[in-house]
Amino acid sequence: MTKVTLIENAVVITMDKEDILNPGYILIEGDKIKKVSSEPFDEETKKTAHEIIDAQGNFVLPGLINTHTHAGMSLLRSYADDMSLMDWLENKIWPAEGNLTSESIYWGTLLSIVEMIKSGTTTFADMYFFMDDVARAVQESGMRASLSRGMIGFKGDDSLYEAKEFVKKWHNGAEGRITCMLGPHAPYTCPPEFLNKTLSMAHELEMPIHIHLSETEGEVTDNYKEYNKSPVEHLNELGIFDVPTLAAHCVHVNDEDIRILADNNVSVSHNIGSNLKLGSGIAPIDKMLSENVTVSLGTDGASSNNNLDLLEEVRLSSLVQKGFHENPTLINAYTALEMATIKGGETLKLPEVGKLAPEYKADIIVIDKNSAELYPRHDPIANIVYSCNSNNVSTVIIDGKIVMKDGNLQTIDEEKVYHEADKHAKMITDQDKN
Amino acid sequence: MTKVTLIENAVVITMDKEDILNPGYILIEGDKIKKVSSEPFDEETKKTAHEIIDAQGNFVLPGLINTHTHAGMSLLRSYADDMSLMDWLENKIWPAEGNLTSESIYWGTLLSIVEMIKSGTTTFADMYFFMDDVARAVQESGMRASLSRGMIGFKGDDSLYEAKEFVKKWHNGAEGRITCMLGPHAPYTCPPEFLNKTLSMAHELEMPIHIHLSETEGEVTDNYKEYNKSPVEHLNELGIFDVPTLAAHCVHVNDEDIRILADNNVSVSHNIGSNLKLGSGIAPIDKMLSENVTVSLGTDGASSNNNLDLLEEVRLSSLVQKGFHENPTLINAYTALEMATIKGGETLKLPEVGKLAPEYKADIIVIDKNSAELYPRHDPIANIVYSCNSNNVSTVIIDGKIVMKDGNLQTIDEEKVYHEADKHAKMITDQDKN
Numbered sequence: 001m002t003k004v005t006l007i008e009n010a011v012v013i014t015m016d017k018e019d020i021l022n023p024g025y026i027l028i029e030g031d032k033i034k035k036v037s038s039e040p041f042d043e044e045t046k047k048t049a050h051e052i053i054d055a056q057g058n059f060v061l062p063g064l065i066n067t068h069t070h071a072g073m074s075l076l077r078s079y080a081d082d083m084s085l086m087d088w089l090e091n092k093i094w095p096a097e098g099n100l101t102s103e104s105i106y107w108g109t110l111l112s113i114v115e116m117i118k119s120g121t122t123t124f125a126d127m128y129f130f131m132d133d134v135a136r137a138v139q140e141s142g143m144r145a146s147l148s149r150g151m152i153g154f155k156g157d158d159s160l161y162e163a164k165e166f167v168k169k170w171h172n173g174a175e176g177r178i179t180c181m182l183g184p185h186a187p188y189t190c191p192p193e194f195l196n197k198t199l200s201m202a203h204e205l206e207m208p209i210h211i212h213l214s215e216t217e218g219e220v221t222d223n224y225k226e227y228n229k230s231p232v233e234h235l236n237e238l239g240i241f242d243v244p245t246l247a248a249h250c251v252h253v254n255d256e257d258i259r260i261l262a263d264n265n266v267s268v269s270h271n272i273g274s275n276l277k278l279g280s281g282i283a284p285i286d287k288m289l290s291e292n293v294t295v296s297l298g299t300d301g302a303s304s305n306n307n308l309d310l311l312e313e314v315r316l317s318s319l320v321q322k323g324f325h326e327n328p329t330l331i332n333a334y335t336a337l338e339m340a341t342i343k344g345g346e347t348l349k350l351p352e353v354g355k356l357a358p359e360y361k362a363d364i365i366v367i368d369k370n371s372a373e374l375y376p377r378h379d380p381i382a383n384i385v386y387s388c389n390s391n392n393v394s395t396v397i398i399d400g401k402i403v404m405k406d407g408n409l410q411t412i413d414e415e416k417v418y419h420e421a422d423k424h425a426k427m428i429t430d431q432d433k434n
Numbered sequence: 435m436t437k438v439t440l441i442e443n444a445v446v447i448t449m450d451k452e453d454i455l456n457p458g459y460i461l462i463e464g465d466k467i468k469k470v471s472s473e474p475f476d477e478e479t480k481k482t483a484h485e486i487i488d489a490q491g492n493f494v495l496p497g498l499i500n501t502h503t504h505a506g507m508s509l510l511r512s513y514a515d516d517m518s519l520m521d522w523l524e525n526k527i528w529p530a531e532g533n534l535t536s537e538s539i540y541w542g543t544l545l546s547i548v549e550m551i552k553s554g555t556t557t558f559a560d561m562y563f564f565m566d567d568v569a570r571a572v573q574e575s576g577m578r579a580s581l582s583r584g585m586i587g588f589k590g591d592d593s594l595y596e597a598k599e600f601v602k603k604w605h606n607g608a609e610g611r612i613t614c615m616l617g618p619h620a621p622y623t624c625p626p627e628f629l630n631k632t633l634s635m636a637h638e639l640e641m642p643i644h645i646h647l648s649e650t651e652g653e654v655t656d657n658y659k660e661y662n663k664s665p666v667e668h669l670n671e672l673g674i675f676d677v678p679t680l681a682a683h684c685v686h687v688n689d690e691d692i693r694i695l696a697d698n699n700v701s702v703s704h705n706i707g708s709n710l711k712l713g714s715g716i717a718p719i720d721k722m723l724s725e726n727v728t729v730s731l732g733t734d735g736a737s738s739n740n741n742l743d744l745l746e747e748v749r750l751s752s753l754v755q756k757g758f759h760e761n762p763t764l765i766n767a768y769t770a771l772e773m774a775t776i777k778g779g780e781t782l783k784l785p786e787v788g789k790l791a792p793e794y795k796a797d798i799i800v801i802d803k804n805s806a807e808l809y810p811r812h813d814p815i816a817n818i819v820y821s822c823n824s825n826n827v828s829t830v831i832i833d834g835k836i837v838m839k840d841g842n843l844q845t846i847d848e849e850k851v852y853h854e855a856d857k858h859a860k861m862i863t864d865q866d867k868n
Contacts, residue, residue: 278756324758326713386739
């Protein structure tokens with residue numbers, strides 16, 4: 001019998017045409033939302049419920065969607081900071097990554113999943129390696145994820161075959177919570193020949209592509225030197241954008257690049273926290289949005305952010321545009337929250353995710369209102385975007401299942417994850433000290 | 435008999451020459467720190483203790499110092515966002531502020547104090563009105579504060595007399611936790627004649643000055659039109675900087691302005707969250723720091739931030755400089771945390787505050803390490819600055835007294851504050867709807 005869960009007495013932020021229902025009521029059947037209403041449930045409906053959540057006036061909204069991260073990198077959080085990019089990569093990150101194992105990626109990913117669930121993220125897009133272990137962590141935890149085997153084209157075609165196997169094994173796996181993409185790392189690490197092979201495979205497997213694009217000024221300059229065009233033009237001319245594409249970063253894009261992204265329905269994952277911390281720069285998302293590019297939000301890996309708190313990215317993506325352009329009307333609260341919800345679903349080609357509406361997946365978070373920074377509440381969306389601390393997320397539902405209840409994880413042994421992640425983090429970094 | 439409190443088994447971040455003691459032990463006698471050591475206490479010392487806090491490996495650091503806010507404005511949080519500055523002020527903030535009462539300021543300030551204590555702030559600098567009610571909230575809550583009656587010079591001299599009375603009544607009040615400054619609002623709201631009177635009073639009462647300075651481009655342009663010089667030059671020539679001065683914002687300052695600030699030991703309160711949100715711009719704190727200007731951090735009021743989370747300001751002040759200047763080595767983690775601690779003490783002319791060292795005031799916070807974003811901990815300072823969620827602050831000591839223990843406020847009825855603040859927030863904003 002399909003499980004029925006009811007949510008009562010909530011301030012429901014639907015992300016559906018700016019509707020806020022207060023009080024609002026949500027009926028969940030199995031993995032889906034069946035009804036969102038301002039009418040209380042009748043006794044008949046209540047009798048059918050397996051679980052009733054009395055939200056007591058708390059905020060209820062769609063689970064947040066992190067469209068670009070490398071979950072296993074949480075093991076390298078606080079390992080190397082305040083360094084110039086190449087010094088950081090060459091002397092700290094790459095050597096440590098070389099020590100990563102299947103087991104360490106598994107625990108690092110679980111650590112990231114704990115952090116994401118506790119801060120309200122219900123779906124994440126990951127690009128890394130040892131992806132079977134990432135998928136295993138997703139399957140066990142109840143998370144939703146879009147997974148890509150990261151591929152460096154210079155290193156031969158092994159990763160392509162691995163990616164194909166991964167797609168065959170995991171696409172639509174974990175009761176449908178896992179979907180896949182192909183993940184050529186970036187134009188500067190994947191030569192045209194490799195990108196062509198990736199494109200053929202994308203057509204063959206009907207897979208979208210997830211790629212880093214124009215993150216730093218240096219890679220754009222290098223691309224012009226090598227191909228006499230921008231990385232965006234380069235990928236466009238190779239035909240990459242013929243398949244649905246998720247482009248992460250897009251910091252250094254010009255007006256023509258933005259037009260190409262818009263014309264080809266390329267979705268952008270804006271990673272403002274990481275872009276700031278690595279000194280990459282500030283992506284022109286105001287322009288992208290005005291050109292109707294789909295812009296969503298990602299944290300990037302925890303070694304360059306240094307957390308996976310998507311509400312922080314929501315706030316940053318609004319504040320930084322306002323401050324940088326000296327215009328407080330840019331990226332209003334609703335637009336910022338849209339990027340973390342419904343636009344995230346669009347970006348990950350998950351049309352049933354990111355909104356509280358009938359037939360959408362039941363990915364839902366409850367934010368406890370009893371915290372000083374949420375008083376008063378003249379405007380619930382502004383409260384969430386501009387003042388809310390993500391630790392106020394109390395209950396999280398993914399695919400109709402409660403994975404956190406009143407702050408307690410239901411599917412993961414949190415203490416064990418901390419212990420194992422800490423142990424593996426020490427192992428991979430201690431090796432480089434010898 | 436003087437109360438003795440011991441803190442054991444902590445990761446003590448002293449903010450004293452980058453020393454981290456792990457494990458570290460702190461002996462508190464009355465309102466002061468007597469000893470900070472890596473040696474466990476002997477049985478003799480333990481016998482003298484009235485309270486022993488076993489920190490169990492948690493992070494212990496100096497309480498954070500918020501050097502510029504308007505605490506009562508928390509009642510206007512989420513009341514008006516995403517608006518251009520003058521539209522926001524003229525049509526929303528000023529009319530609502532006109533409805534503020536003595537009681538509403540009291541409850542708004544308490545709401546802010548709850549938020550500040552819970553997020554690790556132990557001292558704040560406030561400039562507003564109905565300051566007796568602000569002082570009352572500070573006295574009752576156990577907070578430490580530097581208070582200034584905000585004065586608009588265009589409105590006559592009443593506020594000057596009020597400020598004088600306030601200083602006489604409250605300076606060194608609340609067992610020494612309250613100190614005062616004189617608060618002429620800004621050069622553009624205080625004509626030279628009024629500033630001269632303020633300066634005389636500052637000399638007479640031996641009070642520092644707390645003033646808004648060069649927050650927006652518009653006020654700098656206007657200052658040039660009226661006086662043919664920058665606001666910084668203007669204040670300097672009026673002799674304001676002859677008394678110790680706290681200048682809030684300093685967003686639009688040029689190299690010459692920075693030199694003047696440095697030469698005159700003017701302390702700057704950097705309010706990056708508010709500066710971003712209001713579209714004011716990004717202060718050149720990297721330059722100020724390299725010229726040895728004392729830079730500390732402030733949240734500004736909660737209606738333009740929209741929270742009073744100083745750890746968020748710490749992170750923003752580092753990330754935004756790195757991103758804006760495309761240089762990840764700017765404002766490293768230690769420098770950022772210094773601005774929120776020891777530099778805050780310097781800014782507020784509280785030389786005994788902001789460091790964990792003998793003879794410093796016992797203003798201490800404990801951050802619970804058991805949270806996903808604090809694992810692993812290759813570098814505790816990076817953990818706190820770049821990934822920590824301020825909700826992990828578990829215990830707060832101010833002036834030697836425990837004001838929050840394991841997340842529970844000891845001096846404030848939190849529920850009552852939420853209820854009253856909400857009620858007063860509705861009252862002041864409902865009036866404008868009629």
